[in-house]
Amino acid sequence: MPDHTRxxxxxxxxxxxxxxxxxxAPITHDNIDVYRGRMERRxxxxxxxxxxxxxxxxxxxxxxxxxxxxxxxxxxxxGTVALFSRVHTGPAGFGIDYRAGHPxxxxxxxxxxxxxxxxxxxxxxxRDARLDEPVELVWIDRADGPVPxxxxxxxxx
Numbered sequence: 720m721p722d723h724t725r726x727x728x729x730x731x732x733x734x735x736x737x738x739x740x741x742x743x744a745p746i747t748h749d750n751i752d753v754y755r756g757r758m759e760r761r762x763x764x765x766x767x768x769x770x771x772x773x774x775x776x777x778x779x780x781x782x783x784x785x786x787x788x789x790x791x792x793x794x795x796x797x798g799t800v801a802l803f804s805r806v807h808t809g810p811a812g813f814g815i816d817y818r819a820g821h822p823x824x825x826x827x828x829x830x831x832x833x834x835x836x837x838x839x840x841x842x843x844x845x846r847d848a849r850l851d852e853p854v855e856l857v858w859i860d861r862a863d864g865p866v867p868x869x870x871x872x873x874x875x876x
Contacts, residue, residue, distance in 0.1 A: 741864040750777040752791040760858045762867050764834065766792035773834045796856020796867060797874075798828040801835055803848040813861055824848045824869050839868040 737746060737754050746754055749765075756763035766773045767781035768788040780787045805820025815821050824840040827833070840848045841857055848854070853872040858865045 743863050747777075749779050753777055754864075756791060756793070757865055757867070760865055762794050762796045762836075762856055763791035764794050764828075764830075764836070765789050773828075773831045775834060775836060794828055794830050794834075796828070796836075796869070797872065798826040798854060798869075800840075800848045800850055800852045800854060800869075801825045801827045803840065803850070805847070813863060822847065824854065826854055826869050836867070838866065841868050841870045843870075 733755065734751065737751055737758065740758050741754050744754060753763045753765070764773050764775050765777045766789065767784060767786055768790065769786035770781060770784040772781060772783045773792070773794065774782050774789075777791075779789065781789055802825035804823050806823055807817050807820050809815060809817055809821065822840040822842075823837055825835050825837045827835050839859055840854075841859070842848070848869075848871075853874065854869040855872040855874075857868045857870045859868045
């Protein structure tokens with residue numbers, strides 16, 4: 720259920736804070752709570768309260784049952800690599816060196832088959848990720864706010 724106990728000023732303050740931390744992010748009504756979670760280093764994904772399915776990207780309705788009763792819910796960030804690539808071009812100003820290739824992994828989270836998130840792959844030795852490799856959530860501090868990434872896991876997922 721939506722939180723109707725906050726005043727308009729409190730809501731405006733939260734919105735302003737999110738925009739201050741993530742000035743370049745495409746923040747919308749559907750994803751502001753996800754970005755608010757990132758500020759606290761909590762990985763949140765929209766989840767339908769009617770059918771209990773997670774979905775990404777964030778939407779104001781469930782793509783499975785079409786219910787509008789969705790809310791951000793925490794996920795572990797643990798999963799397996801479904802896809803890996805090195806990106807050689809992208810937006811400037813985020814402290815990313817694209818010349819060497821920015822390592823991006825698409826990870827299927829353990830919470831639900833087919834629930835996938837993408838993020839920077841961070842290996843201590845700089846190696847590429849392997850398909851089906853177990854990974855865990857790490858937080859990467861950037862000038863434009865903390866972002867989730869993935870690192871090799873010592874534990875099986």
